Amino acid sequence: MLIEFDRVSVAFEGTIALDDVSVKLDQKRIGVIGLNGSGKSTFARLLNGLVKPTSGSVFVGGVNPAEDAKAARAQTGFIFSNPDVQIIMPTVLEDVAFSLRGSGLKKAEIDAKSRAILSRFEIEHLADQAAHSLSSGQKQLLAICAILVTEPKLIVADEPTALLDLVNSRRIARALLSDLPQQIVLVTHDLELAAGCDILVRFAGAKIVQIGEPSTVISSYLAENA
Ligand SMILES: Nc1ncnc2c1ncn2[C@@H]1O[C@H](COP(=O)(O)OP(=O)(O)OP(=O)(O)O)[C@@H](O)[C@H]1O
Ligand SMILES: [Mg+2]
Numbered sequence: 608m609l610i611e612f613d614r615v616s617v618a619f620e621g622t623i624a625l626d627d628v629s630v631k632l633d634q635k636r637i638g639v640i641g642l643n644g645s646g647k648s649t650f651a652r653l654l655n656g657l658v659k660p661t662s663g664s665v666f667v668g669g670v671n672p673a674e675d676a677k678a679a680r681a682q683t684g685f686i687f688s689n690p691d692v693q694i695i696m697p698t699v700l701e702d703v704a705f706s707l708r709g710s711g712l713k714k715a716e717i718d719a720k721s722r723a724i725l726s727r728f729e730i731e732h733l734a735d736q737a738a739h740s741l742s743s744g745q746k747q748l749l750a751i752c753a754i755l756v757t758e759p760k761l762i763v764a765d766e767p768t769a770l771l772d773l774v775n776s777r778r779i780a781r782a783l784l785s786d787l788p789q790q791i792v793l794v795t796h797d798l799e800l801a802a803g804c805d806i807l808v809r810f811a812g813a814k815i816v817q818i819g820e821p822s823t824v825i826s827s828y829l830a831e832n833a
Pocket of ligand 2: 765
């Protein structure tokens with residue numbers, strides 16, 4: 608889908624979180640990097656209407672998330688860095704199945720779909736376990752399953768590996784960057800993960816300061832912040 612920002616600014620009580628950003632992106636794996644407070648999460652949240660522009664407009668696949676939140680949420684799944692904010696139901700299977708409420712599917716179909724996605728991420732053995740008892744990495748995988756089961760066209764992941772160890776970071780990285788057919792916007796401080804994207808967008812001071820080949824963008828980021 609085409610992601611289009613036209614002169615987008617976001618102001619929070621005097622803080623300019625995003626300053627006159629215009630960009631068009633349609634790559635499959637779009638990485639977003641930059642220092643703390645540079646505007647990355649604000650950019651990510653505009654994609655599904657969690658944040659609305661103070662001025663300017665955002666279109667994702669022709670949908671304006673600020674005006675049509677329902678359509679935006681149907682096409683875009685958002686993965687937070689802390690899976691605890693995303694896990695709602697008592698057990699793993701129930702949590703994934705909960706995403707399909709109102710889908711019109713029968714209970715048996717919901718069950719089968721939910722188990723299939725757990726199996727794809729190799730956590731089907733946890734189906735009946737209490738969601739709160741999972742490890743951080745398992746919770747993050749569960750949160751990803753609960754998003755993917757609805758088959759969003761676009762996945763937005765805001766630091767999905769922030770809480771994870773090396774092994775789980777790599778599992779999530781593989782799941783998001785290699786195995787997924789969907790388009791993804793991946794906000795990350797993990798430059799190894801960022802290097803696996805098709806394109807990197809670099810933020811500094813509420814603006815996009817660079818867009819390009821991951822190796823080039825990472826080199827300038829390292830050089831400027833040495
Ligand atoms: N809800 C809010 N209320 C007030 N200020 C906010 C809010 N959200 C973001 N900001 C401010 O906007 C700026 C950009 O924040 P944003 O969360 O987009 O940064 P970020 O690049 O994601 O940073 P990090 O790497 O730390 O996650 C910061 O100065 C932040 O304090
Ligand atoms: Mg952030």
